[in-house]
Amino acid sequence: MISRRFVLAAVGLSLLAGQAMAEDWPSKPVTMIVPYNPGGTTDNLARLAADAIAAAIGQPVVVENKPGAAGVVGATLAAGAPNDGYTIFFGNNATNVVQPLINPNVSYDPLDSFDGVATTADAVVFVGVGAGTGMTDLDGFVSYLKANKTKFGSAGVGSMGQFSATYFLQETGTEAKHIPYQGSNNAVAAILSGEIEFMVDPAVTRQIDSDKMNVIAALSEERHPAYDSVPTAKEQGYDLSLTGWFGIFAPEGTDPEIIAKMSAPLADLVASDAYQDQVLKMGLLPTYRDAAATDAVVEKDLEVFTAIRDSAGISIN
Known part of the structure; x- marks a missing residue:
């Protein structure tokens, strides 16, 4: 029989290991997976965010474009990556909300596969x-x-x-x-x-x-x-509001301290005049949400888009 003392000791060691990981991070470059080809809106926003994070953490953030299946290929790779803070994902409401709702081949879960880091822009419809x-x-x-x-x-x-x-x-x-x-x-x-x-x-x-x-x-x-x-x-006179968004996610279970270290410089990025000018010229709205708010917007959109899907019977099959 496993003693309570043993369990508490194991938990304590796990917490200490996690704390040490957060303190040592980053000791090598971080990979940011972008689920579309280079040069598009999502890719351009991702590279701005990658540069800001890299400057703050003192390690390169390497953008890897993994296009395919309307963003599902890249999202799947990111969801399955180790949650050690060295792989992050730059997605949007299409990859993180819409595709999981309509595509039966999607293996990741919008809420259980990712932890939000930050959103950096909104798309007005x-x-x-x-x-x-x-x-x-x-x-x-x-x-x-x-x-x-x-x-x-x-x-x-x-x-x-x-x-x-x-x-x-x-x-x-x-x-x-x-x-x-x-x-x-x-x-x-x-x-x-x-x-x-x-x-x-x-x-x-x-x-x-x-x-x-x-x-x-x-x-x-x-x-x-x-x-x-x-x-x-x-x-x-019409109470209509529906907005797309772009943001960064980490594999579920990533240390919150690591997430905070990546999220903080993005707030400064989005507030900067240079970023505001660039993003407005893309036709987007510069918008920062922290990790908790990013998770919340995913949860809210899941409710909204599920209702739309169910009412209209939208499916890719």
């Missing part, structure tokens, strides 16, 4: 409608949807754009047919050609000055500083 509809405000467009058979586009089945538009339709009591495309650029092009009527996606801001598309609402609490001519849905 906008409603973009074809100029051919003649609609220039949200109230008019909702009436238009109720009176006409319409189609909306997205970057593909299970994409953030599909979820965002489905949320918009559910909350406004309207209907439209989903047309999935290979990427958001193709969906935007479909609006410009008149093939579909609208999108609910950050990508529509690329056409904010176009004479073929009207960007009529932001689904955010406040107007986006870079697109402040676009009113929020709430300003127009």
Whole structure:
């Protein structure tokens, strides 16, 4: 029979070992897995975060791009890595919330496989409608949807754009047919050609000055500083808010002291003028959440996106 004294001694040794690990960390470079190809939005944000962490901890943070399966390949590798603080993951709500909800092949769990480190940016969702509809405000467009058979586009089945538009339709009591495309650029092009009527996606801001598309609402609490001519849905009488985010995660069970050492310099990064300028030019919002707040936003989004998925029956199968 194992004595209570033995158990307490074992626990004490484990705690001391963990404390020693946190004190010795980092003794070698840290790897940051990015689940997409180099040069995209997620990759660009990840490299800014990696540089900030590296400067603070005195060791390189090496970005490794592991694209595939809409981010699932990289997320799976990160979730299965040792939780010693030497592997971290730069993901977003698509990799950490949407894919686990719709993809039966995902082996990681949004809450149990990762510990949040920090979020560094948010992506505001906008409603973009074809100029051919003649609609220039949200109230008019909702009436238009109720009176006409319409189609909306997205970057593909299970994409953030599909979820965002489905949320918009559910909350406004309207209907439209989903047309999935290979990427958001193709969906935007479909609006410009008149093939579909609208999108609910950050990508529509690329056409904010176009004479073929009207960007009529932001689904955010406040107007986006870079697109402040676009009113929020709430300003127009609709209580709609849905935002994407980007952030860093560590394999579950990573020492909280190590996580804190990585999270703290990211707060300074996001507050810096240079970062604010760069991120706003990407069409994003510089937003810092600490480890606890990052875990909380994942938990909240799981509830929101599960409800959207279940109501609309969204699945990649």
